[in-house]
Amino acid sequence: MTETPDQSDTSNGPSRRLGRPFWFLWSGMSLSNLGDGVALIALPWVTSQLYPDPLAVSAVAAAGRLPWLVFSLPVGVMLDRVSRLTVLQLANYTRIGLWALIAVLLLTGHATLPVLVVVAFTMGATEVLFDTGAEAYLPTVVHRDGLATGYGHLRASEIVAGDFAGRPIGGALLGFGMAVPFAVTALSTSVIAGLLAYLRRVAPSDRPDRTGTVERSHVLADLAAGLGMVWRERVLRTLAEASVLISVLFGGMLGIQVLYAQVVLGTDAFALAVLLTVSAGGAVVGSQLAGRVLVGARVAPGLLGCLVCFAASTAGLGFTGHYWLAVVLFAVAAGAVAFFNVGVLALRQDATPEEFRGRVGSVFRLLQWGLSAVGMLLGGAAAQVAEAYWDESTALRLPFLVAGVAYGAYLLLFGFRLYRDTARHHGQTQRPTDERSD
Template sequence: MTAVTARQSRLGPDFARLWTANAVSNLGDGVTMVAGPLLVASITDDPAAVAAAALAPQLPWLLLALVSGALVDRLDRRRLVVTVNLARGAVLGALAVAVLTGVAGVPLICLAFFLTGVGETLADTASAALLPSVVPAEQLERANSRLFATFVLGNQFAAKPLGAYLFVLGTALPFAVDAATFGLAALLVALLRWRPVPPAEPTPDGGARRSLRADVAAGLHALWSVPVLRALAICIAVMNVAFCAAFAAFVLYARQRLGLGDVGYGVLLTASALGGLAGTALATRLRARFGTPALLRAGLLVEVGLQLVLATTRQPWVAGAALAVWGVHTMVWGVLVVSLRQRLVPDRLRGRVAGVYALADLGGAAVGTALGGLLAQTTGAITAPFWAAAGALTVLTVAVWRRLAVASG
């Protein structure tokens, strides 16, 4: 290996700091994700209260994704991540104190989760926009694969048993631990080398700064004016509507269609997480072997195939295998799309374009969840959402197949 190749193969100390910061904050997020519903359920058995606590951290993505993206492009991204993580740590520390002293009611819990969700829209968007200035362009897939892997390991595997265990030890403990993870993440990001703030875009009249509304509009235009980015935003929106509609009542499907109990249902969900972990390890190699366009097209076929398999099978192992393959696809798709977007979008627009894409992503998920329960209830057939999703995804695949041929960067 030559000296130049060796340098190119290393992601560098700044990436190591950013990576570790993401890992510890993802672990903390996962702990709170598990402990939050347990805390609310210990206060009340009202399903609406539990649902409200689950919705609270998601709502800011629907309300503020575009604004957060515009702010990320205006501010020093490193300082923004540090400040937001410190603020999130303070909020969760205050929640831990409130739980410990017995004054934490459902409204206070929901407010705390909403505020941490607001911080997440800023910190996650800024962190993604910061990555291309931390690693070389040719290493983006590798860097994003590692970030996705730590999310799967920390947020989806380690955090679930840890969050429940900490809650058993002390109801305030999970939130105190999450507060500490945000403090550590802030320290790690603060150690990154300073990078300049993206230059402000001039206004038509020669002013120094456009309005926030104009900045948001510029982000929408920047994504929509690039055909492949437009196609990918449409893809993620439709894919999430279809998937979340089909999976809105998945626990009932697992019981009634596959005959699984609670443990079997948990194992079934774990299959997709294991597939996702494998996908993060394979993404870079698969791109080198097949290229981005072929993998994105294959991903659409996997989406259709998953829905068809779940609509027709009664065998748990078949459903689990399909979910594992789908898990591989989701991580490969995510790594490729994020890396492609980071290459194609100018630095001064990365936050806003990421915000638009996040809105399509999470907006589609919210719409799909609402439609899925309604569809299953209206038709009376537990497999109806899967058939509907397969049809919608087939139409999507035909519509965007050619547009994905130029998905390279």
């Protein structure tokens, strides 16, 4: 059997030390996230310039998220059955071709709306493959004692490269022409191919063990078992319900965010990049704050409080037209969502048996990422319909007002149940820390 980092000699240093193969993987992930950040601002902006109506912009945004809805569960099963590094390489080669293609189509004037939708969907599919595959591949290049540190570095690179670096770079590159961000990203993505080829040479093989317990005939049964676990466990079901609502409502806001910034706030591409970057900062603060606040008996009130912040900030965005106030409110909303997601992750990990964690995690990724695509389409459609009755600025505020009111209503009707179930789970699972799985 091929040696893995879990079995390898660690005499050269502590087992937590991250070796050269990890840093090549981290570099590839960082460049990939940088491209995602550029695309997150460039593709919606290009769409808004070529097809300036809410439904078109939200359709492209939703197409980029839809693969999380369609592929999250099957990709989770597939990665247990094939070489994860091969999946990373195929996803990366596809990205290079797509970035180059969209740049050429923009230069030649052939970037129609259907083409933009297909490109966004395909890029989203490669994101599901690459990001999920990289996380699953990490134990191949990192000793088990270093996994927490390794995952922490990957998460940090996702935020720093994708949000803090990628979005401003994308906004700046748009100033040189609509095709420039895509051409530059195609070149940077080509570097990832070299990094992955190096990993192929020096890292242990990650070919799946065909003699293991995973059988191809059990794929559907495995998926059903994961869904059943979420439904049977009360705390998981309650968290799933709250996740669905926040995903759809937040997606409805994100789907028209570019047009909202242009029409309501009067921003240009760079000002939009600043808004998105500050929002990402809010998400970082929210995720870090969650680790400090969501401890012991503070878990239930902490989750309830972050949802109150989300409802208030989204409603505020529906009323304001002031740029800097909107920047602050977007940061609060993003921070509340990040805070909530960290809390959900911690609770579901604690409530889920070890043998179900992969599948239950895929279910929640589907709910938190996939259903945001539905929200984006609904947000764009709502704004489109509203334009028949009100001016464009008022119509673009509607999804934000709906989000604030809807979550306020959820808290009034079901907030006690969320509090009760999370507090009850905490009360039932009091045991020494070293008995819990991370």
